[in-house]
Structures are given as structure tokens and as C-alpha cells.
Amino acid sequence: MMKKKPAGSQDVAKLAGVSRSAVSRTYTPGAYVSEETRAKVLAAAAMLDYSPNAIARSLSKSRSGLIGIIASTLDNPFYARLLELLASTLQARGYAALLMVGDARNMDELLAKLLSYQVDGVLLPASKLTSRMAVSLHRSGRPVVLVNHTLDSREVSSVSGDNYGGGRMVADLLWETGHRRIAYVSGPIDTSSAVDRGRGLQDRLREYGIGVHAQASGEDTREQTAVVVRQMLNMTPPPDAIFCANDTMAVAALEVVTLEYGLRVPDDIAIVGYDNTILSTERLHALTSVDQNLEQMAQSAVDMLIRKMASDAPDLADLSVPATLIRRSTTRPRD
Secondary structure, eight states: OOOOOOOOHHHHHHHHTSOHHHHHHHTSTTOOOOHHHHHHHHHHHHHHTOOOOHHHHHHHHTOOOEEEEEESOSSSHHHHHHHHHHHHHHHHTTOEEEEEEOOTTSHHHHHHHHHHTTOSEEEEOOTTOOHHHHHHHHHTTOOEEEESOOOTTOSSEEEEEOHHHHHHHHHHHHHHTTOOSEEEEESOTTSHHHHHHHHHHHHHHHHHTOOOSEEEEOTTOHHHHHHHHHHHHTSSSOOSEEEESSHHHHHHHHHIIIIITOOOTTTTOEEEEESOOHHHHSTTTOOEEEEOOHHHHHHHHHHHHHHHHTOSSOOOOEEEEOOEEEOOTTSOOOO
8 A cells, every 4th residue: 555645734724724824834933823823724734634844844944943952961950950941941932952962072073963963053051061162163153052151252152140149149158157167169170150159159258358268179070079078077177168069069078078977067067059959959958059040041041042043143142140049957047
């Protein structure tokens, strides 16, 4: 038996009693079509088992409808949630996400492969992407928006959390709850978020007349964080508070402090994380953390990219999303 030819838009238009352009508008995000016409088209499409051909439509419009996303890690719950929000926001705007995941060793290869799919734009939520890679994407002619980090080159737009302000919030909380020996466990020192959170902490503590008691990179891993926290606790005197640049590292610090050193949190030592991920909300940890307002960050990043794709000469912009400190049981209550 010969395979039945799939129904086309012309068949749907004929059955619905509308024009072919009305069928096209029905399936084009943002295009105007009356509710009556939309209902007729969808009913006819259901009867004919019709599905619009996104590939053919993209070829006719010189648009793929794809937005490329390069991520360097999914281990951190923060990035898993951010990717979920970016993808769902894109889908709501009529686009599909094309995700590539890798590390610094194969990022150039991923970049070339991503561009080969003719994506309309690129979102970069990967904290370990280099300035060179981001600028290369920008020069390829595809609009690019960095998410949750910035570059000094000023050649690429970005949407990020207020990392500097978040660091200052943590300094205020720890100072006001009586801590004077405050240590900082950063992420990789070549990432803007790690630098800015530490700078905010340091600058605010300097205003109070003290410095950071100790600082080291936990490299965004539980294993390295455990190593540096042990080194800090073996100092004389040890810190009385530890601020970690993300919740994953904060939980690792919490485990070392309580399980290995037998210290009470927050009586003996306070622990503060960043990102307010699901790890911080679990009753076992109840971790004080800084919330970056991921929903607003994802929405703003998608909006910015779509504006850039619609413009022949898109302006560069850096948008900072305000942060909020969420206090839980790993820090003392304010007096």
C-alpha cells in the first residue's frame, strides 16, 4: 500500500473555508487572527491530522526558529533551573531551544556545531565560557546574550543578577549578627559572578572596618570546597562565618563544619550560600542564601535577545536583576 500523503496547509484552508494565509497566521506566534478563524483552522487541522512544517516555514523566512544555548554544567541545581526557565520562556514566545553541553576542553567544537544549525540567536548561561568564545559568537552575526555573567569587552549584551549587591547583603547580615572573622569560598576565579560577589563582600566589610578573614576558590565542586573549608577551620583563629558563592559549595561547607569538626551552626559558625536553590530550602540544610530571581532573569534575557534579533543594529546592554537575601537557620537572627 502506498503511504498516504500528509495534509498540507492548502487542504486545511479548503476544509476550513479560509485563505491559506489565515492558516499560516494561525500557526505564527504573534500574528493576528480572529478567534473564529483560529477555531475553524484548528478544527480542520485536527480532522486532517495536519501539523505545520516548521522547517519549510523557516526556510521561506530565512529563520530557523531555533535559539542556541551552551551550558557548561548541569550539576549545579541553579543552572538546571535556569535552563528550564529559559527553554519554557522561549517556547512561550514561539521558539525552540537547541542545547549544547560541554566543558572548556570542547567548547570551540560545540560552538561550531551550534552555528551549523543556523540558530537565530544564542543565550550563554555557561559561567566558564571565555570572552573570546562569546565575542566570536557575536561576530558570527547571531545576536548573543550572556545570562548570569558579564564580560569586560563590552561587545556582548548580558542579563545577570546583582552579584555585587548580593555580596554586600551577606556582609551586612553577618556583621549585624556579630560575626567578625568572615571567610569567602568563591567559584572559579575567572568568572564574573565569583569576582563580583567577593568584591561586594570585601568592599562592605571594609566599610565596617574589617577585611575578609580568609578566601579560597571551591571551584564550584563539593570536593574542592571541603578541602578549602578544612584549611580555613584549621586556621588560628578559625572563621566564625563562611560565605560560599553558591549553595552546592555551602552544603559541602556545612557538612565539613558539622560532621567533621562537630561545630554548631549558627552558634559556633554561620554558613551562607548563594542562588537559593532547592538545596537551600530542604529542611535538612535550611540554608541562608541569596535569591537571584531566576524567573525575571530568564524572562529578561529572552526579551533582550528577541529585541536584538528584530533589530539590524542592536544596542549593547547590561541588565542587572536585583537579588534578595533569604534568611534561614544557618545564620543567627538579627537583634
